[in-house]
Amino acid sequence: MSTPALSLRRAPDATAVIVMVALCAAWGFQQVAIKEANASFPPMLQAGVRSAIATLLVWLWTRSRGDALFKRDSTLGAGLLAGILFGGEFVCIFFGLTLTTASRMAVFLYTAPCFTALGLHWFVAGEKMRRVQWLGIVVAFCGIALAFADGLLHADTNGAPALRGIAGDALAVLGGLFWAATTVVVRASSLAHASASKTLFYQLAVSAVLLLALALGLGQTHVDVASVTPLALASLAYQAIVVAFISYLTWFWLLTRYMASRLSVFSFLTPIFGVTFGVVLLGDHFTLRFMIAAAMVLTGIALVNKPARSR
Structure with missing residues (x-):
């Protein structure tokens, strides 16, 4: 899988739009699968x-295509960094979902485009932010502040203290920051010239080692086989195959061909899908204050990724 030169990255066409909508739906359902x-x-x-499962799948995929994952191309350092950031994102998501609802996770996690726009502005030439994007960031972060205020005033659906839910919400925002940092590293380093499969392999392989080591260190390796349900197995398979393998490989492939800031405009669809799935499948509930906050966050994301007018 060859990678086009940076100068050839372009605005999303119809194919990219369709693919991004499908990816957003898959990512929106991810929080529900993890929760289950x-x-x-x-x-x-x-x-x-x-x-680990997704790493094996990516390796098999590259082998079938004859791509070389382990050739020397000066991407090792950037790949390790991207893998650490990627692992940090999922530490935040998986821990966070034990503290907050899937719907709230979807809203807070997908503040990532705002952090991405800031990172690209500072580190990647040709992706400077405009006034409307700065306005979007202000609106989005005002929405986050309002949502946190709402969390402080209400207990979650299980009746746990509000502080517990706030911790989960904070982990979701931190996960969004890790996600954005990963994207910036991919775009601003030698990984920008690497294949999508190699970029993803770095992240999955490094995160698998880190996450399994963390599970061992925290004593989270015991599984009660009797409590494992078919739905739980299906949820794990969905995460590994559909999300971590297929969707992420597709996402990094898109990053090699289209402008990252233009692709991110579709990210506001993901929390919409996530909230919808959370309400319909998990029975999540919201206050009016949180709904207003979520609308502000989505508006901010849309403004941050608003395409520039052609001169």
């Missing part, structure tokens, strides 16, 4: 196994 599997598997073990 958390009932049977310890969070860190689940995250590590997910990355």
Whole structure:
């Protein structure tokens, strides 16, 4: 899988639009799948196994295509860094979902495009932010502040203290920051010239080692086989095959061909899908204050990724 030169990256065409909508739906459902599997598997073990399975799938994929994953191309340092950031994102997601709802996770996690726009502005030539994007960031972060204020005033659906939910929300925002940092590293380093499969392999392989080591260190390696349900197994398979393998490989392939800031405009669809799935499948509920906050976050994301007018 060859990678085009940076100068050839272009605005998304119809194919990219369709693919991005499908990816957003898959990512929006991910929080529901993790939440379901958390009932049977310890969070860190689940995250590590997910990355390990996807790593094997990416390796098999590259072998079938004759791509060389291990040739010297000066990407090792950037790849290790991207893998560490990628692993940090999923530590936040999997732990966070034990503290907050899937719907709230979807809203807070997908603040990532705002962090991405800031990172690209500072580190990648040709992706400087405009006034409307700065406005979007202000609106989005005002929405985050309002959502956190709402969390402080209300207990979660299980009746746990509000502080517990706030911790989960904070982990979701931190996960979004890790995700954005990963994207910036991919775009601003030698990984920008690497194949999508190699970029993803770095992240999955490094995160698998880190997450499984963390699971071992935290004593999260025991699984009660009797409590493992078919739905939990299906949720784990969905995360590993559909999300971590197929969707991420597709995402990094898109990053090699289209402008990252233009692709991110579709990210506001993901929390919409995530909230919808959370309400319909998990029975999540919201206050009016949180709904207003979520609308502000989505508006900010849309403004941050608003395409520039052609001169």
